Amino acid sequence: MQSEIIYQTSEEIEYDPIQKAYVVKSMTANYSMNQTMEGQMVIGIQGTTSGSGSLRETYGEGEHPIKILEKPSETILMLQTETKEKKWANYHQTASAEFAGTESESWQDGPTGFWPKNIALTKEEIKSDRIKGRRVMQTTSEFGTKGELVIEFEYELK
Numbered sequence: 129m130q131s132e133i134i135y136q137t138s139e140e141i142e143y144d145p146i147q148k149a150y151v152v153k154s155m156t157a158n159y160s161m162n163q164t165m166e167g168q169m170v171i172g173i174q175g176t177t178s179g180s181g182s183l184r185e186t187y188g189e190g191e192h193p194i195k196i197l198e199k200p201s202e203t204i205l206m207l208q209t210e211t212k213e214k215k216w217a218n219y220h221q222t223a224s225a226e227f228a229g230t231e232s233e234s235w236q237d238g239p240t241g242f243w244p245k246n247i248a249l250t251k252e253e254i255k256s257d258r259i260k261g262r263r264v265m266q267t268t269s270e271f272g273t274k275g276e277l278v279i280e281f282e283y284e285l286k
Contacts (some may be wrong), residue, residue: 129163129164129165129269129273130163130164130165130273131161131162131163131164131179131269131273132153132161132163132167133159133160133161133239133241134158134159134160134161134163135157135158135239135243136159136200137155137157137158137160137209138156138157138285139152139153139154139155139156139195139197139209140152140153140154140155141153141283142286143157143285143286144192145200146233147194148197148198149194149196149198150188150194150195150196150197150283150285151192151193151194151195152187152192152193152194152195152209153187153192154184154185154186154187155183155184155187156182156183156184157181157182157184157209157210157211157216157239158181158182158183158215159179159180159181159182159183159217159238159239160178160179160180161178161179161180161219161240162176162177162178162179163175163176163177163178163189164176165230170220173223173224173225174223174224174225175221175222175223175224176219176221176222176243177219177220177221178179178219178220178221179217179218179219179220179237179240180217180218181217181218181239183211183213183214183216183234185211185212185213186197187212189228191212193206193209193210194206195209195283196259196283199228200255202246202248202251203248203249203259204206204245204246204248204253205244205248205249205255205259205281206246207243207244207245207246207247207279208243209263211238212254213237214237215237215239217237217238217239218234218235218236219234219235219236219237220232220233220234221233227273235257235265242267242268242269242277243274243277243279244265244277247263247279249261255285256285257284257285257286258282258283258284258285259281259282259283259285260282260283261279261280261282262278262279262280262281263277263278263279263280264276264277264278264279265277265279
């Protein structure tokens with residue numbers, strides 16, 4: 129299985145003294161995913177899945193998702209912002225099996241991927257006016273496929 133997923137967001141954040149956290153005021157997100165699978169079992173199998181979508185959301189009072197949470201022992205960056213629109217990516221899948229033919233289907237859903245929900249920031253990533261960092265992690269999918277996950281982030285703090 130080969131897979132490439134790109135999920136990029138641009139968020140406007142502000143400090144909320146009540147929640148003691150930086151919250152998302154608005155967000156623009158772009159997502160693309162391409163997967164190819166080939167295999168030999170009793171019959172040969174091939175398949176491709178692709179998906180993409182764009183989203184722009186503004187959050188009203190009381191619905192701002194938390195983005196950066198400052199705890200006494202650590203600062204947490206929430207990677208997965210819960211969106212109001214749940215199904216904003218369009219997917220298409222084609223699967224072929226030897227002697228069984230080819231089938232295709234399309235659907236809408238949220239972005240899928242193997243990324244963590246949040247990460248603890250290091251002291252080097254936290255400055256007085258910004259949070260900036262890059263992480264490279266090794267991942268394993270539900271199918272046992274190994275890969276590399278790159279997370280880059282930068283936020284201006286006001």
